[in-house]
Amino acid sequence: MSASTDCMAAPDSTTDHSLVAAYRGGEERAAAELVGRHGPAVGRFLYSSGAAAEELDDLVQETLFRAFRRLDTWRGEASFRSWLLTIASNLLKDHVRSRKDRHIVSLDQHELRDSADPHADYAASETEERLRQELSRLPRLQREVFLLRAQHGSDYGDIATALGTTAGAARVHYHHAVKRLKELFG
Amino acid sequence: MSDCTWLSDRMPTVALGQGDWTADEVQHLSGCPSCRREWELVRATSRLGDRPAAEVDIPSLAQAVLHRLGRSTGPQRKWKVWRFAALAAAAALVGVLWTGRSEQPLPGSASAPIVAGLQIPLPELDELRPEELDSVLRGMDQPAPDVDTLETTDPGVMESPEPETVYDYWEG
16 A cells, blocks of 8 residues: 555645746735635644734734745745745744743633534634643644644645655654644543 | 544545545444544544634735735835835935925016016106006016026125126226
């Protein structure tokens, strides 16, 4: 059996190339399309990495702004999304450093939505918060590899290119992260 | 590759809805607590942040990013900034030239008070009807074509050496 997921291409990567080319040619609509396509993914990644929900808008905007300003540095070796998420990760690192304290939204601050099953929602939120906290305690590279793989479906080759490591090393980081995190679900 | 490693590699695909478990994989999951815990973890992670990310207003976000890019001096938009700067400079130059030109006394308007003060008899004009006289006066108010004119009688500000020579000759 072969690891078919390793060959799994990032969705719409070809179109990302053409959109980036269109934007470089002066088409602003292409940029809006890229923002619509990857903005929510950047938000999920940042939130999972420890960003506070109320800061998400600003952080996503800053990530995309920095990415478009540095678009010349994306050569298409890694997928556009993986490249974007590494920018988000660097931004968050700088943001946390500048604030000197990591801000994780605690459960009592967390707004629960109206739901037909509030108990199930609460349990889901509790699990989510514990997972976020455990993720934030992981070494940075382990966290990035794990989120790129488990949350965004990137293959190890793509992750390795985006993070400047090897596919083998990325696989090892992933399994270390899994080993630590799955105790949550024991 | 063991079944556990195979399953581990398949988990993101299934969690993100890009594939389904096979019957064999389901059977392995039900009998392997370690894989089941990993599967719970990957499934929870694939959904992590869905709610706060869904609250990000994408149209506003796109608008804000494009707005900032339009004002930035990043490499993608430099040509636009330069084009705008060139247009602004050209407009400013035209404005300065136009203002400078309109501040110069026009031959007709400058000479009119002098002519009026001199009380020079002009019998030709006396014979004109009022509407003909108005027409002549309107014609005098039009700016003259570009010709070299002597706008001052002060020899100190004359630039051409020729009038100075004439002046010196007058003074003897």
